[in-house]
Amino acid sequence: MSDAQTDEKRSRPVFWKAYSFGLVTGAFFLVSWVGQFVFQAIGFANEASDHGGTFxxxxxxxxxxxxxxxxxxxxxxxxxxQAAGLMLFYFWGSSQSREGDQRLEAKVDALLRERGIDPVGIDRQTRKLAESE
Incomplete structure (x- = not known):
């Protein structure tokens, strides 16, 4: 296993931490559904007994x-x-997902500076090339 793969495995959070929001949401869902089942059954049984019937x-x-x-x-x-739509638009690159692009650009700029390359100069060159096409 390469060093990059080892670093990637170490940087991954534990399952419970990585998916804690989904697990808590699922638990809320199950508790509320079981609660609906129980209380609706009680109400149904009470209504049946009020009318002389049985559950x-x-x-x-x-x-x-x-x-x-x-x-x-x-x-x-x-x-x-709302959740699925937000996820789709995020991956399609809507205006709401620009934060990820800005973060990526900042990382690339930092790498360029680390190698002694001016990111602003590259931006100018890219614009000139785009204008000339």
């Missing part, structure tokens, strides 16, 4: 799934689109 899983599941999909449609799908 039936066959009747409960369609009700639970319908309310779940209503919640997902109104909340989770909007959130997923």
């Amino acid at each position: 039936s899983w066959a009747e409960y599941w369609p009700d639970f799934l319908a309310s779940t999909f209503e919640n997902w449609q109104s909340e989770f799908l909007q959130l997923i689109w």
Whole structure:
């Protein structure tokens, strides 16, 4: 294994640290979904007993799934689109993702200066070439 590969492995964060936001979000999702299941089942059972009936899983599941999909449609799908859309636009290079480009340019400029090359001079040369084409 080369030194670059070893450095890259060392610089990677541990799984739990790298994906902590996603793991916490997933935990919130599961807790809220289980909570919805439990409290909706209690409400369904209470409503059935108020009308002289009994709780039936066959009747409960369609009700639970319908309310779940209503919640997902109104909340989770909007959130997923916002996250997925932001990710797509970031990778496509929208104006919101310019921060990464600026950071990359700063690193390249630092490397050029380290080798005794003036980055501003290179920018001028690049502009002249672009104008002459």
